[in-house]
Amino acid sequence: MNTSYSQPTLRHNQVLIWLCVLSFFSVLNEMVLNVSLPDIANDFNKLPASANWVNTAFMLTFSIGTALYGKLSDQLSIKKLLLFGITVNCFGSIIGFVGHSFFPILIFARFIQGTGAAAFPALVMVVVARYIPKENRGKAFGLIGSLVAMGEGVGPAIGGVIAHCFHWSYLLLIPTVTIITVPFLIKLLKKEERLRGHFDMAGIILMSAGIVFFMLFTTSYSISFLMISILTFLIFVKHIRGAQEPFIDPALGKNVLFMIGVLCGGLIFGTVAGFVSMVPYMMKDVYHLSTAAIGSGIIFPGTMSVIIFGYIGGVLVDRKGSLYVLTIGIALMSSSFLIAAFFIDATPWLMTIVFVFVFGGLSFTKTVISTIVASSLKQKEAGAGMSLLNFTSFLSEGTGIAIVGGLLSIRLLDRRMLPIDVDHSAYLYSNMLLLFVGIIAISWLVTLIVYKRLRRND
Structure with a gap:
């Protein structure tokens, strides 16, 4: 026995x-x-x-593959x-x-x-x-x-x-x-x-092609790539509406709270991923740090803080509610980006503290987005909906890395925009941090308005 x-x-x-x-x-x-x-x-x-395509290439196939393997697991x-x-x-x-x-x-x-x-x-x-x-x-x-x-x-x-x-x-x-x-x-x-x-191979090919051409646009800013990407996505949307078992269920697009959670969450996740990919360039250009110092001294403490903040975020969601925790998470990230933007050349170790609170805010946000998306789904939609959230999250991270790489290359933001006295090499990174604040603040505001309005109507 x-x-x-x-x-x-x-x-x-x-x-x-x-x-x-x-x-x-x-x-x-x-x-x-x-x-x-x-x-x-x-x-x-x-x-x-x-x-940055060294990371973007991995994240591209990683995100698409995650959804693909999930579908194949029901058949193979x-x-x-x-x-x-x-x-x-x-x-x-x-x-x-x-x-x-x-x-x-x-x-x-x-x-x-x-x-x-x-x-x-x-x-x-x-x-x-x-x-x-x-x-x-x-x-x-x-x-x-x-x-x-x-x-x-x-x-x-x-x-x-x-x-x-x-x-x-x-x-x-x-x-x-x-x-x-x-x-x-x-x-x-x-x-x-x-x-x-049935496996929707045509849907996967169309979606993948649209994503690849959009990422190529963010690298070269060629309008032809953007036009091809938009056209491919339009064909993809038409395809999934008529497919027998579409790769992505079009019915999920009618769920407003779900779509807001996925899209705004994707914007926030992509912004933080772009920030993480930008920091090594910033630490090299502004402070001339070694690769080992950047990995161990600047990034490592922040990424490890995810474990602690993730637990705290889960407890707070149950006690205070999703919007409360989302607001705290956005406040942590926004204030950290702003402090880094205004004091960018003060000391490299300031960025260590910034990383801790950015990843802390990200942990809170991820917990809330998962809760909002899960609560917006019916039981029969849960599997497909959460898989789409994971797919969008991974894809957003790859896209964020590609977009930040493109902005660092064309140096459109390489000018003085803040009343700060810093070396010219810091202007670009300071302005990028301001851009990050704007993106996550807009994402928070849209989520807040839609969430409250829908809850008021229920």
């Missing part, structure tokens, strides 16, 4: 261990190269608009999809490391890495739901969430130290560690039969 109980328990624990490894490294792969973007730009003599074996993702991720890592001296190969490798790594967040939760007993799922989700937060936190520090002591190209090899999970997952995960179902 003891044996029959202990064997399944041991199996569940082993599955959870390897899922944690995958979750940790998938997030680490997002953050680890961020601090090296200025070094990459210098090595290839590229502007930030091009260099989870085991095969997960192993495929691990293999592709490692393959992209090796290609990137071997060909890191050629910029097109580096970008191509990041596309491949994102395609493989997307399987982890999309499928790990499905595996937990299928393999972990119901009474232990809460602990499992909590453990995985903590490791994801830890991966976001230590990623910049690890990236900065390795890039400073060795070379940024070695960071590309970090995801290959996930290959150790393959033999264990083959043994532990059950064989599943293939399920029948």
Whole structure:
């Protein structure tokens, strides 16, 4: 009797261990190269608009792939999809490391890495739901969430130290560690039969093309790319309205509160991601800090604060309500950006404090956006709606990185706009911080007005 109980328990624990490894490294792969973007730009003599594609390329396929794997999990074996993702991720890592001296190969490798790594967040939760007993799922989700937060936190520090002591190209090899999970997952995960179902490949292609052309527009600001992107999205909208099983359910577009939560949340998440990608350039240009100092001293404390603020935000939402916590989160981010804009050349360690409160505000905001979106959905819409929120969040981060890279390159904001006496090299970054304040303030105001109006009508 003891044996029959202990064997399944041991199996569940082993599955959870390897899922944690995958979750940790998938997030680490997002953050680890961020601090090296200025070094990459210098090595290839590229502007930030091009260099930021090292992260944008990953986030692009990562976001689309997350939605894609989620759809495929209903039709194909989870085991095969997960192993495929691990293999592709490692393959992209090796290609990137071997060909890191050629910029097109580096970008191509990041596309491949994102395609493989997307399987982890999309499928790990499905595996937990299928393999972990119901009474232990809460602990499992909590453990995985903590490791994801830890991966976001230590990623910049690890990236900065390795890039400073060795070379940024070695960071590309970090995801290959996930290959150790393959033999264990083959043994532990059950064989599943293939399920029948329709897959909207045309919808995926149209949506992906629209996103790619829009990101190309943010890099080069060529109107032709923007026009192609708009045309492709219009065709995509027409397609999903008539498709039998569309990639994105058009009925969700009629849910006003859901759409406001997704769109305004996306603007905020994209703004913070753009800020994070801008900081290494700013620290190099204004303070001439090393890559290791930027990763460990500037970014690391802020990213680790997510763990604490995330818990506080969850407690406050239950006690004070969503709008209260959202307002605090926006206030933390806005005030931090404003302080950084006005005192940008005071001391580099001011940016460490700014990072802590920006990520603290982001934690509050993420908690609220998830709560608002979830509460706006009917039970039958919950799965598709939350998947779309995750997809939009990842995509917004990639878009934010691309847009900030483009703005840093065309230097449209490289002029004195604030009554501050700073070095000319700081003007651009100070004005960018003001732009960030405007975007998140407008997003907050729109969410507040719509949320209150809809609640008043209910």
